[in-house]
Amino acid sequence: LKWLETVKMTNIRLGPGAEFDLIRQFLGDAGHGPDGDPSAVQVGPGDDCAVVSGDLAISVDMTVEGVHFLREWLRPDEIGYRAVAAALSDLAAMAATPIGILVGLALRLEDAHEFGPRIMAGARAAAASANAVLLGGDSARSPGPMVIDVVVVGNAVRPLLRSGARPGDTLWVTGELGAAAAAVRSWKRGDEPEPAARLAFARPTPRIEEANWLAEHGAIGALLDISDGLAGDAGHIAAASDVRIVLDADSIPIHPVVHASSADEALRLALAGGEDYELCFAARPGAVEPLAAQFSEAFGLQLTCVGAVQAGLGVVLRDGNGRIHDLPDTGFDHFGGASG
Amino acid sequence: LKWLETVKMTNIRLGPGAEFDLIRQFLGDAGHGPDGDPSAVQVGPGDDCAVVSGDLAISVDMTVEGVHFLREWLRPDEIGYRAVAAALSDLAAMAATPIGILVGLALRLEDAHEFGPRIMAGARAAAASANAVLLGGDSARSPGPMVIDVVVVGNAVRPLLRSGARPGDTLWVTGELGAAAAAVRSWKRGDEPEPAARLAFARPTPRIEEANWLAEHGAIGALLDISDGLAGDAGHIAAASDVRIVLDADSIPIHPVVHASSADEALRLALAGGEDYELCFAARPGAVEPLAAQFSEAFGLQLTCVGAVQAGLGVVLRDGNGRIHDLPDTGFDHFGGASG
Numbered sequence: 001l002k003w004l005e006t007v008k009m010t011n012i013r014l015g016p017g018a019e020f021d022l023i024r025q026f027l028g029d030a031g032h033g034p035d036g037d038p039s040a041v042q043v044g045p046g047d048d049c050a051v052v053s054g055d056l057a058i059s060v061d062m063t064v065e066g067v068h069f070l071r072e073w074l075r076p077d078e079i080g081y082r083a084v085a086a087a088l089s090d091l092a093a094m095a096a097t098p099i100g101i102l103v104g105l106a107l108r109l110e111d112a113h114e115f116g117p118r119i120m121a122g123a124r125a126a127a128a129s130a131n132a133v134l135l136g137g138d139s140a141r142s143p144g145p146m147v148i149d150v151v152v153v154g155n156a157v158r159p160l161l162r163s164g165a166r167p168g169d170t171l172w173v174t175g176e177l178g179a180a181a182a183a184v185r186s187w188k189r190g191d192e193p194e195p196a197a198r199l200a201f202a203r204p205t206p207r208i209e210e211a212n213w214l215a216e217h218g219a220i221g222a223l224l225d226i227s228d229g230l231a232g233d234a235g236h237i238a239a240a241s242d243v244r245i246v247l248d249a250d251s252i253p254i255h256p257v258v259h260a261s262s263a264d265e266a267l268r269l270a271l272a273g274g275e276d277y278e279l280c281f282a283a284r285p286g287a288v289e290p291l292a293a294q295f296s297e298a299f300g301l302q303l304t305c306v307g308a309v310q311a312g313l314g315v316v317l318r319d320g321n322g323r324i325h326d327l328p329d330t331g332f333d334h335f336g337g338a339s340g
Numbered sequence: 341l342k343w344l345e346t347v348k349m350t351n352i353r354l355g356p357g358a359e360f361d362l363i364r365q366f367l368g369d370a371g372h373g374p375d376g377d378p379s380a381v382q383v384g385p386g387d388d389c390a391v392v393s394g395d396l397a398i399s400v401d402m403t404v405e406g407v408h409f410l411r412e413w414l415r416p417d418e419i420g421y422r423a424v425a426a427a428l429s430d431l432a433a434m435a436a437t438p439i440g441i442l443v444g445l446a447l448r449l450e451d452a453h454e455f456g457p458r459i460m461a462g463a464r465a466a467a468a469s470a471n472a473v474l475l476g477g478d479s480a481r482s483p484g485p486m487v488i489d490v491v492v493v494g495n496a497v498r499p500l501l502r503s504g505a506r507p508g509d510t511l512w513v514t515g516e517l518g519a520a521a522a523a524v525r526s527w528k529r530g531d532e533p534e535p536a537a538r539l540a541f542a543r544p545t546p547r548i549e550e551a552n553w554l555a556e557h558g559a560i561g562a563l564l565d566i567s568d569g570l571a572g573d574a575g576h577i578a579a580a581s582d583v584r585i586v587l588d589a590d591s592i593p594i595h596p597v598v599h600a601s602s603a604d605e606a607l608r609l610a611l612a613g614g615e616d617y618e619l620c621f622a623a624r625p626g627a628v629e630p631l632a633a634q635f636s637e638a639f640g641l642q643l644t645c646v647g648a649v650q651a652g653l654g655v656v657l658r659d660g661n662g663r664i665h666d667l668p669d670t671g672f673d674h675f676g677g678a679s680g
Contacts, residue, residue, distance in 0.1 A: 025457035026445070027474065028464050040439045040495075041473060050475035052439050052493055056393050058475065060400075060491050062444040066483040099380045099392050104402040104444070104489045105366070117365035124368050133381060134367065135390035135398065143406040144484020149444045151400050151491050153392055155380075 046240065047161050048093035048224055049154075057096040057156035061087035065145035073187050076115045078202040080122030080148065086227065087150035088130050088206040089277040093225035095215035096156035098132035098208065104149035106142035119148065130208055160215055164222035165241035165282035169309035172288055174207055174279045175301050176255035177230055178266065181273020196257040204277040210299050211279055217291050222282040229272040230306070231327050233280050235315045241282070244312030247271070249319045253304040271317075271327075282309050386580065387501050388433035388564055389492075397436040397496035401427035405485035413527050416455045418542040420462030420488065426567065427490035428470050428546040429617040433565035435555035436496035438472035438548060444489035446482035459488065470548055500555055504562035505581035505622035509649035512628055514547055514619045515641050516595035517570055518606065521613020536597040544617040550639050551619055557631050562622040569612040570646070571667050573620050575655045581622070584652030587611070589659045593644040611657075611667075622649050 027045055043051035049059040063083040065071055074082065084101060091098050103123055107116050116139070124134055135153065165171075179200035183193035193201070207225070214220050222241055226233045230252065238245045252270050260266035292303045307318075317325045367385055383391035389399040403423040405411055414422065424441060431438050443463055447456050456479070464474055475493065505511075519540035523533035533541070547565070554560050562581055566573045570592065578585045592610050600606035632643045647658075657665045 022452060022456065023479070026460040026477070026479065028461060041475065044440075045474060045476045047476075050440065050442065052475065053393065053396050053495070056396055058398070058442060058491065058493060060442045060444045060476070060478050060489065062446055062478045062480045062487075062489065064446050064480045064482055064487075067446075067481050100384075100390065102390065102398060102400045102491070104400045106402055106404050106407075106487055112362060116362065120366040121368060134385065135381065135392065136385045136387075136400070137366070138400050138402045138489075139363070139366065140402045140404045141407050142404055142485065142487070145482065147402075147404075147446055147482070147487045147489075149400065149402065149478075149487075149489040151398065151442070153398060155393070 043159060043161065046163075047159075048090040049096065049152075049156065049159070051094070051156050051159050055155050055157050057091055057094050057154045057159060059087065059090035059152050061090060061150050061152070063148040063150070065147070067145075070187070074202055076118035077122030077125070080119035081126040081203055082201070083148040084123045084126035084150050085204045085206050086275070086277060087152045088126065088132065088208065089204065089225040089227065091152050091154040092206045092208045092211040092279065093223060094156045095158065095160045095211040095220070095223060096154035097212065098130045098152065098154045100133040100135035100153050101127050102135050102151040103137035104139075104147070105137065106140045106147040108143070108146065109141055111146060112141070115146070123150070130206060158215060160211070160220050160223040162222055162224050162237050162240035165237050165243050165309045166221060167243055167309055167311040168285055169221050169282040170285060170288065170305050171234065171245055171247070171280065171282050171307040171309060173226065173230065173253065173304055173306050174210055175276070176253045177226065177276045177278060178258040178270035178273050179255035180204065180275035181269040182255070182258045184273070184275075185269065194257050200255070200257075201275060204275065206277060207279045210295070210301065213295065213298065214279070214281065219283050219288050219291055220281045221284055224280055226276040226278045226280050227274060229274040230276070230280060231271040231315060231317075232274070234307070237280070237282060238313065238315050241309075242313070244310045245307055245315045246310060246324070247307040247315060247317050249317050251304060251306045253302065253306070383499060383501065386503075388430040389436065389494075389496065389499070391434070391496050391499050395495050395497050397431055397434050397494045397499060399427065399430035399492050401430060401490050401492070403488040403490070405487070407485075410527070414542055416458035417462030417465070420459035421466040421543055422541070423488040424463045424466035424490050425544045425546050426615070426617060427492045428466065428472065428548065429544065429565040429567065431492050431494040432546045432548045432551040432619065433563060434496045435498065435500045435551040435560070435563060436494035437552065438470045438492065438494045440473040440475035440493050441467050442475050442491040443477035444479075444487070444491075445477065446480045446487040448483070448486065449481055451486060452481075455486070463490070470546060498555060500551070500560050500563040502562055502564050502577050502580035505577050505583050505649045506561060507583055507649055507651040508625055509561050509622040510625060510628065510645050511574065511585060511587070511620065511622050511647040511649060513566065513570065513593065513644055513646050514550055515616070516593045517566065517616045517618060518598040518610035518613050519595035520544065520615035521609040522595070522598045524613070525609065534597050540595070540597070541615060544615065546617060547619045550635070550641065553635065553638065554619070554621065559623050559628050559631055560621045561624055564620055566616040566618045566620050567614060569614040570616070570620060571611040571655060571657075572614070574647070577620070577622060578653065578655050581649075582653070584650045585647055585655045586650060586664070587647040587655065587657050589657050591644060591646045593642065593646070
């Protein structure tokens with residue numbers, strides 16, 4: 001379910017493990033901070049977006065046929081919508097406001113005239129839903145899978161980073177997790193997903209207004225969006241903030257469409273399934289509780305406290321009996337590295 | 341030689357023809373101008389870069405294995421260098437100053453650890469040579485060809501567009517054309533290219549300082565970089581500026597490494613080969629001549645007047661006898677559309 005091979009190389013303080021070693025190699029010296037004009041770069045590699053020129057947030061998000069989706073799963077407009085919505089979620093993850101997108105699109109020659117315009121129609125629809133415009137792009141022939149690369153550009157007047165969590169904070173998520181992963185599970189079994197699960201995968205909602213609201217209300221210490229699965233993304237906060245995160249198994253808000261054969265499997269989809277595009281944030285003790293009802297009323301979306309931030313490193317799971325589990329032991333082996 | 345399937349979808353005033361029809365479909369309403377917050381978007385689709393937030397130029401450039409290069413042709417670091425240099429050339433094409441790059445990299449699993457870091461080392465070297473930093477990126481597994489998508493970000497205080505040419509202007513290019521195309525021709529014949537041709541393909545030089553110098557000296561009316569071949573890119577200026585461009589066959593500066601079997605073939609490589617990454621610009625009559633010697637001295641690069649701008653549409657070629665040729669008739673069929 002989780003695509004091990006897809007990792008944002010945007011974390012200066014990366015966790016241990018082979019995946020992160022590779023990204024460190026990709027970054028080279030860039031991982032240690034910008035070496036050009038430092039005044040132009042406010043946030044370099046190490047977060048959901050880079051921030052340059054004062055307040056401009058930029059991110060790039062790659063979607064590859066056969067890796068992130070199969071073409072049998074989605075209509076072309078949904079492929080475009082999903083790729084852009086997922087990319088816009090990186091702006092939400094910084095509490096940035098979208099300006100526009102650019103799209104790089106590699107297509108087989110025979111797909112150019114049929115699929116191409118429909119993919120781009122979906123891409124434009126996702127952009128429009130977030131008040132972003134199509135600024136430009138590049139198209140190329142692909143001799144293999146289609147590849148959609150979406151660049152998002154937004155204003156981040158007060159960018160919220162992954163590195164702001166402190167011991168004593170609480171950890172929160174918006175909405176419910178696991179529905180997109182449930183859709184993928186159905187497709188992989190040869191079944192058609194339930195409509196709610198399919199929708200969660202095909203038309204994710206970047207939580208842009210929600211992030212800005214939470215930022216304006218001072219609720220957020222560290223922020224990202226859940227693209228790799230809560231366990232993995234909590235690991236990004238833990239690594240960037242140099243803290244330990246304890247997730248409460250019984251608190252994880254599992255989407256009702258996640259009908260699993262066991263509670264363990266449901267939890268696994270919610271923790272490691274990925275592609276949720278909900279927000280995950282750390283907050284100072286007591287900062288969120290007074291706001292939760294107002295937030296839910298404004299956005300029709302629940303806020304759930306899913307864990308605690310402690311001194312230490314990595315991410316662990318506390319079960320209903322208070323027992324602590326290393327996440328690799330619970331089957332999230334793609335995540336073995338970052339949980340330490 | 342020319343990759344028909346690769347077209348920047350950045351031209352609001354696109355020429356006629358099937359390729360541009362497709363791009364118009366991709367752009368949808370976006371081709372008619374931004375529909376979001378117009379104050380945030382200074383230049384939308386229609387040029388080498390978009391410009392947002394006052395003076396930030398952004399472009400995306402896709403390089404696909406098997407389409408833009410074969411892996412047998414280049415070392416991994418050269419693949420990364422070339423992809424980034426080509427993308428940075430889009431900043432030169434706006435007379436913008438680079439800030440940074442983001443890289444989307446899709447690789448076969450077996451290439452991740454061997455090729456990936458070497459590609460990124462080349463990418464970082466190309467960025468550093470232009471004082472740009474690696475701001476971030478995304479990596480994904482590819483089940484097929486490797487795909488490198490480079491996002492460039494720069495400052496464009498006075499962006500120079502494709503749309504500024506006027507009848508009466510002269511048309512100029514920097515440097516010499518056709519060397520990269522000659523390298524591709526050699527590879528396709530099964531030969532090793534001559535070193536100068538290979539270098540032109542593997543390590544192109546984005547003409548960033550040159551473009552800024554020309555802009556500061558007020559020499560430029562309309563500007564772009566030559567990625568599709570002079571004939572095609574002159575067509576972009578013609579379409580964007582609503583003018584006709586007459587190229588002088590005898591004036592085209594053909595790179596000395598282009599040893600062709602005939603003068604016609606040499607001219608064809610220089611006009612249609614592509615991947616030159618030299619600048620092409622229109623200038624007011626008499627504006628460039630007084631600067632040419634100073635430019636050559638400063639940059640070790642010649643400036644050549646290659647044609648004239650007239651009222652009308654499209655691009656034509658004037659031979660040594662004064663005969664006018666439609667470019668489609670001279671064999672540039674990939675360009676049949678835009679030359680009218």
